[in-house]
Amino acid sequence: MLIALQDITFEFGARAIVENASWHIVPGDRVGLIGMNGTGKSTILRVINGEYSVSKGSVNKAKNLSLGFFNQDLLSFESDESILKVGMTAFAEAIKLEKDIERLTQELETNQSEELLIEFSDKLHLFETLGGYEMKHRTEQVLEGLGFSTTDLERPYSQFSGGWRMRVLLAKLILQQPDVLMLDEPTNHLDLPSIEWLEKYLQSYNGAVIIVSHDRFFLDRMVNKIVELYQQQLHHYSGNYEDYEVEKEMRREMQQRSYENQQEYIRQQERFIERFKAKASKAAQAQSAMKRLDRLERVEQVDGGPSKIRINFTIDKTPGKIICTLEHVTKKYGNLTILENASAIINRGDKIALIGANGKGKSTLLRVIAGTEEMEGERIPGHNVVDSFYAQHQLESLHLDSEILDELKSCGSGRTEVELRSLLGCFLFTGDDVYKKIRILSGGEKARVALAKTIISQANFLLLDEPTNHLDMNSVQMLIDALSKYDGTYVLVSHDRYFVSQTANKIWEIVDGEIKEFRGTYAEWEEHKRRQAEVLKQQAAVEKGQKKEAAPVVKQQEPKAPIDKDKKKELQKQQKQFQQLEEQLAKLNAKKADLETEMNNPEVYADKARFQKVEAAYTQLSKELKSATEEYEKAFEKLMELEG
Incomplete structure (x- = not known):
């Protein structure tokens, strides 16, 4: 056990954050800590x-x-040292030893006493044990993995912006290799390649890791447990975020069923008490029933969950078939070339995700498409195109003296106040928050107001630059749902892979100054990249003369009779296994039906121990059923393959 929180209560003033909550963190834990903002x-x-x-x-x-x-x-940290030296402070003890070794080396030139030689030898051994000889290389490796170029490493820390400084400090923390690594929104400061690097690094990390993140893909790939902070309690789930969603829905269904059954039991007991409390012969039984109800631990009704926004986009005009054409576009910043003789066409109905590393010019390309960035070449807007551009640095369009609600009313969307307040609730503005002046909002709050304005605009072409920043998971899902109903066209920049996977039907990358288009979803693009990497790997192996797959294995398979006999044997084995899995599934489904019948019995809720036993059995059986179903489906696919 590394850390044990035992029945803790913590309050901010009159507000309780947790009450009587427990959590045990053990070696090897990869925990996603989630909850509403x-x-x-x-x-x-x-x-x-x-x-x-x-x-x-x-x-x-x-x-x-x-x-x-x-x-x-951590951003309060300041330094004029190079980012390499800042990162290397993770090895503070080794650096101190290095200075001691330098001092001893100088002393040994004039004094070679046995005592001094022993001290020198001991410090050299400890320096090696602490990784002193590799500390520079490891620091370079981690910094470059997080997106820094080799030339960046000698630049002063003070020259970098906040997001890049956070990467340096993340690198330093990773290099320290603590027993428990706690990361609060680490992907907010990273681009896609850096997030993927961090995932690979943390998957082999020796200590426990606790992650607070709104990045579902990151949580799905990183964690083996979920702890949800909900209603002042810590609720524990095994598995990743996807498993959590399944299990939480199951728990909600069971709780609602328990609540309804308990309410029926309470009504029966109350009717009995009302009927017989005045009769002397039944008074004792009525009193017992009243005591049972008083002792009964009440099951709470399931809440409605996060609010779901149901606002459809309204498009004022239908545009032509082509939304925008870029021809022979070149864009440079001094010696840095973003686009060079690049061309692209955006068609009506395109849902484009522009992805890639920071510094490749994604936001610049968005501004070129919007017509707000000077460049060489030609930008040809389509017929009847009405665009709306959301970017966090373009918040000057907000009226500082307006209240949030009035700011949305001024868009002329025709939405009622109830609809606008519902939308603002999804962007975390609830109750009297909607009457706050824009002037007093933080940068993140202003960004959320600007995004809400974009959603209710009547534009038929949206340009969205990192729209999911400052949103929690429920708000991101709301935005996904809204965009799925949008009949217009959009180009978006985002490092949130779940968001991109749910919203894009085309992927754009800027490669060597050109716009490379992939027609398909993010998942299809990832598979395409994986195959490309495999091909390159095989080509490299051929060039080095290391390809071992060239042996004439196929020709040796030619006598077909033995192969057919083996195939027949394998088919019989698979049919037997499939039959066994069918029987197992039937038994598990029968058990599930029996447990559900038992759970529908109101008397179960009069006995807390019995109810908990039945509930635990039902949860365990559901997991077994899920596993057996997956095995059954795999066996079925294998059987079809063999029979084919």
């Missing part, structure tokens, strides 16, 4: 880090435990 996820990390003290319960940590906490507060 504002519920206190970052606060829980600070409790673990020792920055806040709990008002009740205990926080116990293993002896000599090292903790690393990556969070926004």
